[in-house]
Amino acid sequence: MKINEDIWPDERAVLxxxxxxxxVRRLVKPKGCVFCSASKAKASAESLVIFKSQSMMVVLNxxxxxxxxxxxxxxxxxxxxxxxTEKELRAFTQLVKESLKILKKVYSPDGFxxxxxxxxxxxxxxxxxxxxxxxxxxxxxxxxxxxIGKTKLVVETSEQSYNQLRPYFxxxxxxxxx
Numbered sequence: 001m002k003i004n005e006d007i008w009p010d011e012r013a014v015l016x017x018x019x020x021x022x023x024v025r026r027l028v029k030p031k032g033c034v035f036c037s038a039s040k041a042k043a044s045a046e047s048l049v050i051f052k053s054q055s056m057m058v059v060l061n062x063x064x065x066x067x068x069x070x071x072x073x074x075x076x077x078x079x080x081x082x083x084x085t086e087k088e089l090r091a092f093t094q095l096v097k098e099s100l101k102i103l104k105k106v107y108s109p110d111g112f113x114x115x116x117x118x119x120x121x122x123x124x125x126x127x128x129x130x131x132x133x134x135x136x137x138x139x140x141x142x143x144x145x146x147x148i149g150k151t152k153l154v155v156e157t158s159e160q161s162y163n164q165l166r167p168y169f170x171x172x173x174x175x176x177x178x
Contacts, residue, residue: 033077033126033128033129034062034126034129035057035059035073035075035077035126035129035131036077036129038057038059039052039057039075043166043169043170044162045158045159045162045163047059048060048061048062048158048162050070050162050165050166050169051095051099051169051170051172051173052075052173053075053091053095053173053176053178054075055074055075055076055087055088055091055178056072056073056074056075056088056091056092056095056178057072057073057074057075058070058071058072058073058095058099058169059071059073060158060161060162060165061133062158064135064154064158064161065113065135065154066135066136066137066141066154067107067136067154067155067156067161068103068106068107068109068135068136068156068161068164068165069133069134069135069136070099070103070133070134070165071131071132071133071134072092072095072096072099072131072132072134073129073130073131073132074088074092074129074130076088077128077129078129078130079118079127079128079129079130080118080130081116081118081130084130091178092132094177094178095178096114096132096134098172098178099134100112100134102165102168102169102172103134103136103165105168106164106165106168107136107164109136109137109138110137110138110139111136111137111138112134112135112136112137113133113134113135113137114132114133114134114135115132115133116130116131116132116133117133118130
């Protein structure tokens, strides 16, 4: 092997995640609530919104832990789970269930991590607006990067995730059940 020869494969760019730097350094601080802004936006790859009903929505996580990482959230600005109305609670639960079905169809994961971080000390990145994470998981989808390199490998762009998921969520919107 020559000394000047690049030992890394051409595909090494996949390991780079330049957009993550703004998150890590907290350089970009959004004005207002990102979920309330998303609630006013149309479904698109740019807005990350993939589903909207009268009271609920689904958005792609801007900084995903894995392919297909989505957030189910009320459109109304509410931080506390117990402050959801009964109607919102039913819609929220139904949308989590329907989202799981869609993620299973699109990604065929081996499992899921799901949950909510309620409050800043619990790890909520956006504590003022309730949101439920659904993260598809596959056997062997972790490696040494998150521990040593502080890097998570996500092989699909947000736009690719949107393009795969949106048709299914659009059908769900047309049904109008949530």
